[in-house]
Every structure is written in C-alpha cells, then in structure tokens.
Amino acid sequence: MRNIKIIDDITKDGQVTFGDGYAFVDDTAEADAILMRSTDLHGYDLPASIRAIARCGAGVNNIPIDDYAKRGVVVFNSPGANANAVKEIVLCMMVLSSRGVVQSMDWVRQNADDPDILTHAEHVKKAFVGRELKGKRVGVIGLGNVGSKVANACVYLGMDVYGYDPFISVEHAWELSRDVQRVGTLEDLCRGCDYLTLHVPSKADTVGMIGTDQLALLAPGAVLINFARETIVDEDAVDAALHEGRLSWFATDFATPKTVLMPNTFITTHSGAGTEEAEANCADMAISELKDYLENGNIAHSVNYPSCSMGKARAASRIACLHANVPNMIGQITAILAKDNANVQRMVNESAGENAYTMFDTDEHLESSTIDALKRISSMYRVRVIK
Numbered sequence: 001m002r003n004i005k006i007i008d009d010i011t012k013d014g015q016v017t018f019g020d021g022y023a024f025v026d027d028t029a030e031a032d033a034i035l036m037r038s039t040d041l042h043g044y045d046l047p048a049s050i051r052a053i054a055r056c057g058a059g060v061n062n063i064p065i066d067d068y069a070k071r072g073v074v075v076f077n078s079p080g081a082n083a084n085a086v087k088e089i090v091l092c093m094m095v096l097s098s099r100g101v102v103q104s105m106d107w108v109r110q111n112a113d114d115p116d117i118l119t120h121a122e123h124v125k126k127a128f129v130g131r132e133l134k135g136k137r138v139g140v141i142g143l144g145n146v147g148s149k150v151a152n153a154c155v156y157l158g159m160d161v162y163g164y165d166p167f168i169s170v171e172h173a174w175e176l177s178r179d180v181q182r183v184g185t186l187e188d189l190c191r192g193c194d195y196l197t198l199h200v201p202s203k204a205d206t207v208g209m210i211g212t213d214q215l216a217l218l219a220p221g222a223v224l225i226n227f228a229r230e231t232i233v234d235e236d237a238v239d240a241a242l243h244e245g246r247l248s249w250f251a252t253d254f255a256t257p258k259t260v261l262m263p264n265t266f267i268t269t270h271s272g273a274g275t276e277e278a279e280a281n282c283a284d285m286a287i288s289e290l291k292d293y294l295e296n297g298n299i300a301h302s303v304n305y306p307s308c309s310m311g312k313a314r315a316a317s318r319i320a321c322l323h324a325n326v327p328n329m330i331g332q333i334t335a336i337l338a339k340d341n342a343n344v345q346r347m348v349n350e351s352a353g354e355n356a357y358t359m360f361d362t363d364e365h366l367e368s369s370t371i372d373a374l375k376r377i378s379s380m381y382r383v384r385v386i387k
C-alpha cells in the first residue's frame with residue numbers, strides 16, 4: 001500500500017482517486033508522496049518518508065524545489081492543465097476593463113426599485129460606453145502554456161498582438177499564431193500597449209519586472225492584467241500609475257494588502273485556474289505522474305529532475321538513484337553492481353541542471369549490502385528500490 005498526503009482542496013467536490021494500492025493519510029510522516037496546490041511549503045517540515053510531490057497546477061514558487069531535489073524528492077507540476085481556464089478569465093478581464101460591464105450592472109442593482117428603470121437605463125448608458133478590443137495593441141509577456149493561448153485568442157479577436165519570451169519552447173513557438181509579433185526586449189513590448197498581460201513564473205528575473213519604467217511606456221489609459229503572480233509587478237508603481245490615470249484599470253488575481261486599496265481594480269481570489277475542468281485536468285495529470293514515479297520510477301513533468309522513462313517495471317528488480325549531476329556517478333554505481341555480480345538488463349541516466357537520475361533493471365534482486373553501498377556514494381541523494 002502506498003500512502004498519499006493531500007494538502008489543499010484539489011477539486012471542488014473533494015474527489016481525488018488514485019485507485020487500488022493507495023491510501024490517503026493525515027500524518028505526512030506516514031506518506032510516500034504529497035498531492036497539493038498552492039500552500040507555501042517554504043519552512044515546512046518535510047518528513048523523510050516523502051519521495052515525491054505533485055503540484056496540481058503550473059507555478060512552483062511555493063515549493064523549495066532545489067532544496068527538495070537535494071533531499072531526493074522529485075517535484076512535479078501539471079503544465080498546461082489549467083491554461084485554458086486562465087486564458088478565459090484573462091479575456092474576461094480585458095472585456096470587463098473595456099466595457100463598463102461591472103459598473104453598469106452595479107447601477108442596475110442600485111436602482112432595482114425604480115419602476116421606470118428601463119427608461120432611465122437608456123439615459124445613463126452613455127456613462128458606461130467603452131472601447132472594443134479589436135484593433136488594440138496587446139503585449140503578452142511569457143509565451144508558455146497560458147501566454148501562447150492568450151496571444152492566439154487575442155489574434156482571433158482582431159487585436160494587434162505582440163509577445164515577449166526570450167526562453168520560449170519550440171513546442172510553444174509552433175503553437176503560436178504567425179500573427180503574433182515577437183519582440184526582443186521588454187521595453188519594445190511595453191511601448192504603446194493598450195493592454196499588457198503577464199504570464200511568466202515568479203523567479204529571480206521576473207520579480208518586479210513591471211515597474212515605473214515599463215508602465216511609462218504603455219499607451220495612456222492602458223490596462224494591466226496580472227494573473228501570473230503578485231511578485232511580478234511593483235505594486236507601488238502600479239498604484240501610482242492608477243492614481244495618475246496612466247493605467248485605466250488593473251486586473252489581478254492576487255488580493256494583497258496593497259492591491260485591495262488601489263483604485264480601478266478588478267481583483268479575484270487567485271481564481272485563474274478555478275474551473276471544474278482545470279481542477280480535473282490538473283488532478284489527473286498530477287496523479288498519473290505520482291503513480292508512474294512511485295510504481296515504476298519514471299519521471300515526467302518534474303521541475304527539479306530530468307524526464308526519464310523505462311516503461312513498466314517488469315524485471316526482477318528496478319533501482320532508481322537520485323544524485324548530483326557530477327562526473328563518475330555512473331562509474332561508481334556500475335562498480336558497486338559489478339562487485340555484487342549483478343547483471344544490468346537496462347540502464348538510463350538523465351540530467352537536468354545540477355541534478356541527475358540513474359535508473360536500472362537487474363535480473364536478480366540486489367543484496368541489501370549493495371543498496372547500502374550505493375547509498376554511501378558521495379553526492380547520492382537517495383536510492384529507491386522500486387521493485
């Protein structure tokens with residue numbers, strides 16, 4: 001039996017199914033793996049029993065992934081599984097900030113007891129006249145799963161679309177409409193934008209990337225949309241731009257002590273991924289990643305270890321070694337196996353940044369002294385006997 005600790009509400013109805021051979025536990029120290037969403041694990045006392053964590057969602061700034069890698073804990077996310085949900089709410093924010101929808105609905109509610117409301121509505125409606133998205137310039141920062149979908153949707157809406165992503169993947173470049181114009185600098189992207197929408201992860205080079213200088217380049221009365229992370233924008237700069245009218249609206253998914261006090265804001269409760277479909281997609285992807293890792297040692301969509309697959313564990317034994325990406329690890333591993341006279345059927349070694357993963361099948365079970373010797377290799381973080 002493998003034990004799973006669930007942190008956060010994974011789905012609205014609480015349904016999470018791993019199938020036979022799995023149990024849910026309350027005590028993390030009894031768990032083999034964690035399934036989670038946005039809880040901040042920095043400072044969390046992670047028990048040694050945990051071998052893997054799957055984040056249902058994209059952003060992993062709430063998880064100390066480098067530290068966990070060095071403890072032999074593989075962290076997964078579910079790339080793209082909630083991207084459509086975010087795309088749709090971003091488009092919604094573009095419309096809300098352009099058409100006086102909310103203000104007009106507020107007026108109707110406030111005048112609900114007016115028997116002549118139909119006539120009076122005709123008189124006030126000019127106060128809610130807005131502008132169309134068609135023909136307006138939009139800048140999209142980050143052209144990954146969410147950003148590429150937002151950019152393409154904006155093309156279909158007839159907008160003049162510009163994108164900035166120095167690290168765009170080949171896959172997302174292929175997905176991008178040819179009408180999305182790619183620019184090489186953040187400044188060129190911001191210049192003259194009527195709408196600016198952010199879709200980058202929170203990391204060292206993106207924290208505070210939208211500040212006074214970038215906002216000054218936008219078209220007068222531009223709209224800023226932040227459904228990425230609160231850290232990406234300099235909140236004081238946004239506040240000043242709203243007060244001075246340089247920004248007409250700020251739509252954000254992050255209710256911080258500062259954003260809630262700003263004028264002309266649409267603020268949601270970190271609800272970008274809040275659809276039944278996105279929750280189900282993320283849970284399905286995260287659960288299958290965890291199961292394949294726990295049962296077979298295979299890694300897909302990890303954010304701190306390389307992808308690696310040897311299919312189902314069918315040989316007598318399968319061993320996985322999580323270690324630093326340094327020279328002579330394979331040499332040391334095979335030397336220890338040779339001492340045990342173990343016959344390796346198949347072996348795979350993959351690396352990603354500072355971390356590497358070596359997995360092999362053998363014809364017979366290894367002696368426990370052999371496993372202990374593998375664990376004693378310097379720079380070895382964890383050795384798993386999967387079978």
Ligand SMILES: NC(=O)C1=CN([C@@H]2O[C@H](COP(=O)(O)OP(=O)(O)OC[C@H]3O[C@@H](n4cnc5c(N)ncnc54)[C@H](O)[C@@H]3O)[C@@H](O)[C@H]2O)C=CC1
Nearest residue numbers: 058059142143144145146165167168199200201228272273
């Ligand atoms: N509000 C919400 O509920 C949600 C928020 N998010 C946030 O949006 C972010 C993006 O999500 P996805 O598109 O799914 O991630 P992704 O990983 O598919 O795309 C991120 C893109 O940002 C690009 N990028 C990285 N550093 C950059 C930089 N300095 N300048 C420009 N581009 C840069 C990457 O090359 C990549 O193409 C997540 O990391 C998360 O923080 C994602 C999903 C839901």
Ligand SMILES: O=C(O)C(=O)COP(=O)(O)O
Nearest residue numbers: 037038056057058059273
């Ligand atoms: O996927 C992401 O990065 C998100 O921000 C979604 O967060 P959530 O899973 O809704 O808490």
